[in-house]
Amino acid sequence: MRAGGGALERYPVSDPGLYEWLALRRIHNGGMAKSAGAYLDHGRPTPGHLAGVFDRLIWTGLVTLAQGDPIWELRRLTLTDTGATRYTALSEQQRQRQPGLPVPPPEHGTQEGTR
16 A cells, blocks of 8 residues: 555555446536546546446447537437436445445436436
């Protein structure tokens, strides 16, 4: 462990579904965008360990990239209907593991009619 390492370095995650849930949760909460290959959460860079997860979510169709600003190359990430369903299922799993987690509103961060 490096000095000043993040929580994920101190406590390695053995459940790969947790990374997917973390990424989907960020998208569900809104404010996620991609700019010049970097993922931003409300304008701040996301942790590097999530970049591959975001790429996979886009590639598998759980997340879409909206057309964005051509100058800044900023494109918003949005959950598809399938992504919203997956997020709901993973959220339920997390609530069972960690009682007391809030239930997210289903409509936030989704793009209706997208699969």
